[in-house]
Amino acid sequence: MRPSREALAGTEERSDAxxxxxxxxxxxxxxxxxxxxxxxxxxxxxVRDALNEYGVEGAHVEVEEAGAYDHVxxxxxxxxxxxxxxxxxxxxxxxxxxxxxxxxxxxxRRTRLYVPGGNARLLAxxxxxxxxxxxxxxxxxxxxxxxxxARFLVRRALATMGFEAPELWVRINPLNAGGxxxxxxVAAGHPHGICLPKAEDPSQVLALADLLSSxxxxxxxPWTLWIMPIxxxxxxxxxxxxxxxxxxxxxxxxxxxxDYTREVGAQRSWEALLWARSQLVASxxxxxxxxxxxxxxxxxxxxxxxEEARRARELGFDGKGVIHPHQIAIVHDAFAPSAAEVAxxxxxxxxxxxxxxxxxxxxxxxxxxxxLERAKRILEQLPEGTDAD
Amino acid sequence: MPTNAVxxxxxxxxxxxxxxxxxxxxxxxxxxxxxxxPLKTIHPRANKVAPSLxxxxxxxxxxxxxxxxxHHCFRDGDRLVLQVVEACARLGIGDLRLFPTALFPCHExxxxxxxxxxxxxxxxxxxxxxxxxxxxGGKLREPPILRSHGGRWRAVACGEVEIDVAxxxxxxxxxxxxxxxxxxPHACGPISFSVVDSWCANHVVVVTDHLVPYPAVPPTVEQGxxxxxxxxxxxxxxxxxxxGTLRITRSPTQLKIAELAxxxxxxxxxxxxxxxxxxxxxxxxxxxxxxLARRMRATGTRAAFAIGGTTRYLVAMLNExxxxxxxxxxxxxxxxxxxxxxxxxxxxxxPGFYADYNSxxxxxxxxxxxxxxxxxxxxxFNVNVNxxxxxxxxxGIGGHQDVASGAGVTVITLPTLRGRVPMIxxxxxxxxxxxxxxxxxxxxxxxxxxxxxxxxxxxLRRAGLPVRTLAEMKEAADRLVGEGKKPVFGDEIVGxxxxxxxxxxxxxxxxxxxx
Numbered sequence: 055m056r057p058s059r060e061a062l063a064g065t066e067e068r069s070d071a072x073x074x075x076x077x078x079x080x081x082x083x084x085x086x087x088x089x090x091x092x093x094x095x096x097x098x099x100x101v102r103d104a105l106n107e108y109g110v111e112g113a114h115v116e117v118e119e120a121g122a123y124d125h126v127x128x129x130x131x132x133x134x135x136x137x138x139x140x141x142x143x144x145x146x147x148x149x150x151x152x153x154x155x156x157x158x159x160x161x162x163r164r165t166r167l168y169v170p171g172g173n174a175r176l177l178a179x180x181x182x183x184x185x186x187x188x189x190x191x192x193x194x195x196x197x198x199x200x201x202x203x204a205r206f207l208v209r210r211a212l213a214t215m216g217f218e219a220p221e222l223w224v225r226i227n228p229l230n231a232g233g234x235x236x237x238x239x240v241a242a243g244h245p246h247g248i249c250l251p252k253a254e255d256p257s258q259v260l261a262l263a264d265l266l267s268s269x270x271x272x273x274x275x276p277w278t279l280w281i282m283p284i285x286x287x288x289x290x291x292x293x294x295x296x297x298x299x300x301x302x303x304x305x306x307x308x309x310x311x312x313d314y315t316r317e318v319g320a321q322r323s324w325e326a327l328l329w330a331r332s333q334l335v336a337s338x339x340x341x342x343x344x345x346x347x348x349x350x351x352x353x354x355x356x357x358x359x360x361e362e363a364r365r366a367r368e369l370g371f372d373g374k375g376v377i378h379p380h381q382i383a384i385v386h387d388a389f390a391p392s393a394a395e396v397a398x399x400x401x402x403x404x405x406x407x408x409x410x411x412x413x414x415x416x417x418x419x420x421x422x423x424x425x426l427e428r429a430k431r432i433l434e435q436l437p438e439g440t441d442a443d
Numbered sequence: 444m445p446t447n448a449v450x451x452x453x454x455x456x457x458x459x460x461x462x463x464x465x466x467x468x469x470x471x472x473x474x475x476x477x478x479x480x481p482l483k484t485i486h487p488r489a490n491k492v493a494p495s496l497x498x499x500x501x502x503x504x505x506x507x508x509x510x511x512x513x514h515h516c517f518r519d520g521d522r523l524v525l526q527v528v529e530a531c532a533r534l535g536i537g538d539l540r541l542f543p544t545a546l547f548p549c550h551e552x553x554x555x556x557x558x559x560x561x562x563x564x565x566x567x568x569x570x571x572x573x574x575x576x577x578x579x580g581g582k583l584r585e586p587p588i589l590r591s592h593g594g595r596w597r598a599v600a601c602g603e604v605e606i607d608v609a610x611x612x613x614x615x616x617x618x619x620x621x622x623x624x625x626x627x628p629h630a631c632g633p634i635s636f637s638v639v640d641s642w643c644a645n646h647v648v649v650v651t652d653h654l655v656p657y658p659a660v661p662p663t664v665e666q667g668x669x670x671x672x673x674x675x676x677x678x679x680x681x682x683x684x685x686x687g688t689l690r691i692t693r694s695p696t697q698l699k700i701a702e703l704a705x706x707x708x709x710x711x712x713x714x715x716x717x718x719x720x721x722x723x724x725x726x727x728x729x730x731x732x733x734x735l736a737r738r739m740r741a742t743g744t745r746a747a748f749a750i751g752g753t754t755r756y757l758v759a760m761l762n763e764x765x766x767x768x769x770x771x772x773x774x775x776x777x778x779x780x781x782x783x784x785x786x787x788x789x790x791x792x793x794p795g796f797y798a799d800y801n802s803x804x805x806x807x808x809x810x811x812x813x814x815x816x817x818x819x820x821x822x823x824f825n826v827n828v829n830x831x832x833x834x835x836x837x838x839g840i841g842g843h844q845d846v847a848s849g850a851g852v853t854v855i856t857l858p859t860l861r862g863r864v865p866m867i868x869x870x871x872x873x874x875x876x877x878x879x880x881x882x883x884x885x886x887x888x889x890x891x892x893x894x895x896x897x898x899x900x901x902x903l904r905r906a907g908l909p910v911r912t913l914a915e916m917k918e919a920a921d922r923l924v925g926e927g928k929k930p931v932f933g934d935e936i937v938g939x940x941x942x943x944x945x946x947x948x949x950x951x952x953x954x955x956x957x958x
Contacts, residue, residue, distance in 0.1 A: 068862070089864055091957040092833060092927040100925065121862025123923040179695040182887035216919055218888075379695040
């Protein structure tokens with residue numbers, strides 16, 4: 055493979071690298087690094103190895119790094135090369151699989167933290183954060199001209215970084231606007247699930263499910279990739295029940311209030327969105343999947359977030375989107391069952407266990423199956439590390 | 444070459460001076476008596492005010508080969524060191540030993556005077572350019588000796604370092620040399636580092652830009668020890684005190700480290716009424732203070748005292764009643780200086796009071812816990828604060844050794860990676876503080892507990908905190924950046940790192956190449 059034109063990828067920002075590929079004779083690699091001799095040769099041989107592996111010839115590569123991790127440099131190199139040869143195809147080979155445990159369908163998903171997929175520095179920060187779901191965003195957080203570079207970076211980040219968050223998601227672009235290319239790359243990094251934006255019709259979910267089936271085999275993904283459709287339009291809200299039930303892969307519906315509010319011409323208030331939220335919760339629950347509320351955009355307003363999360367939980371939501379690390383603890387707190395609820399649930403479960411099969415009561419309330427289920431659900435929501443005593 | 448108790452090769456002598464190898468944090472038994480300056484007297488109504496700084500230098504009897512001392516309370520805003528060294532150059536005095544408590548980037552012009560032979564030796568902390576310059580080797584007649592706050596006080600008080608002329612910058616002084624740093628147009632905080640210099644130097648010059656009628660109070664430096672008073676246009680710029688990151692960090696990584704650090708000491712049962720702590724002025728330490736204040740409010744607990752470096756964040760805790768007393772060796776912003784002026788519970792202290800090894804009481808020994816930083820930590824919990832992984836000597840010790848050896852639980856906070864440079868190493872480039880006085884290392888990837896403290900490990904596990912080994916965290920970070928080259932060190936010694944008792948815990952050698 056020979057680069058046919060000069061191309062550039064990456065940035066000069068901290069934790070990132072700028073990679074320039076130029077057509078030329080033979081292979082030449084030059085590295086400028088902030089740490090002087092410490093990593094110069096390491097980075098040069100990293101780049102050379104990658105060029106050899108991809109069978110690149112006739113290329114001069116310049117790397118300027120500002121504290122970038124190895125996989126960031128490789129991702130920027132791949133983006134620059136693909137721009138230079140005019141195709142992403144040659145760079146879709148499988149990566150060494152990450153060591154990552156699977157997740158269960160109904161695990162707690164109190165928070166899904168959006169992290170811009172094209173931003174190396176924020177991805178580095180995200181490594182040690184612990185939302186229930188970490189969502190690497192290729193859609194709204196990435197400028198149109200950087201979509202390709204971002205999907206290379208997300209692919210490498212997924213394959214390389216440990217990520218403390220227990221579940222990893224990628225929000226792709228709509229399938230007709232780059233989403234298929236997103237999946238063709240990022241599946242190699244073995245995320246747990248894919249967020250589908252602007253879901254308006256069950257056929258979109260089915261199309262995505264088909265794509266996922268094919269890449270799962272190609273990249274030996276060791277689990278079934280979940281789908282979380284994001285409902286963010288009036289059409290989507292009306293079709294929510296069908297979308298939730300479209301595929302076994304769907305584990306939850308997420309609400310996106312920004313676009314919805316704009317499209318219906320409403321103000322963003324609790325009242326204006328109440329019907330859509332209720333409809334979304336009912337649609338999700340009708341198919342036995344989770345419902346996740348929209349993000350709270352004002353990161354300074356902790357009280358506002360706490361209150362909105364509390365109300366969302368009251369409505370039946372299982373979690374909420376967050377856009378800043380400090381929102382994680384607030385939302386986890388809001389979705390934690392209260393002490394009274396926990397005590398009640400433990401009482402119910404205990405009574406039920408003691409009495410065997412018969413109809414029993416706890417504090418004067420008859421315990422039938424729905425009551426017992428609700429009690430068990432509350433106990434399942436307890437954060438990890440909470441002892442049973 | 445013999446190795447010391449942390450396994451570092453320490454030569455028997457350097458530039459003809461014998462070095463005592465480090466034996467253990469509290470192994471040295473001091474002997475001998477305290478040092479002091481020469482006896483002198485004065486007649487009533489004598490005049491101590493010199494016509495100019497240059498006259499004061501001339502009258503002090505300063506000659507080639509002598510030692511001059513300074514404090515660093517103006518930090519990067521200091522104007523005195525350069526004025527004195529330049530005056531010495533004009534007067535043709537050279538071959539001087541500079542003995543400041545610390546140098547900062549503002550002192551970069553000293554490079555010229557080192558090259559010209561006005562300064563041939565430096566003993567003191569070197570933050571930034573002077574350190575980088577000295578790291579090149581061959582610049583000084585003897586390698587610099589670095590001491591902690593307590594170590595420097597001890598060295599003067601026991602006569603290890605004899606000061607010929609002490610120059611003491613004072614934001615306010617009277618004609619007899621009573622001097623302080625909390626009043627005047629350019630207040631800089633307690634100037635208590637210099638108290639021992641005033642006691643022991645052969646000659647003492649107080650330099651001020653704000654001469655007030657007798658008596659200037661409080662007399663931090665006392666008239667009885669002061670030979671001369673010199674007035675200059677400006678001794679320092681308080682704006683330069685606020686260097687580095689005196690704001691709470693916004694980095695999610697650093698915030699996570701700060702929060703984990705506070706949860707760790709809370710899990711250890713140390714967030715309780717009557718507790719005591721130290722937190723410095725770094726980004727992580729300030730964030731930890733904020734988290735600690737939150738936990739104290741939530742649990743309704745009050746600290747008996749905190750040791751500064753003081754910032755507005757600690758002052759706010761004092762004013763809110765969360766902290767009973769601040770014992771303050773150094774002010775890091777204007778709010779701290781103001782508080783020193785108005786609040787009797789905000790008490791200035793000397794390094795002798797909080798950190799001198801040769802004493803019967805260090806305030807740091809009363810600390811329940813402390814949050815400290817570092818440039819590297821290794822698998823034996825040794826901490827480096829002096830050099831970077833490239834071997835450059837860029838930072839002083841500050842109070843790191845003194846606080847770490849005193850606190851009940853010493854918590855080192857640092858990220859596993861700075862840029863792409865790993866901060867957990869197999870062996871630190873330089874040992875500043877030995878692992879035997881370090882209890883916890885907190886990174887964004889978890890908390891490592893020194894095997895000496897199984898009690899803490901149990902507390903942390905019980906609280907559900909992420910206890911990891913340093914090796915595990917190192918591996919996770921190394922995986923992201925691969926293996927880099929390490930500096931190859933030659934024989935030339937460019938810095939001697941003293942432990943606070945005067946023994947040598949490590950030496951810094953010149954970088955000859957990379958491997």
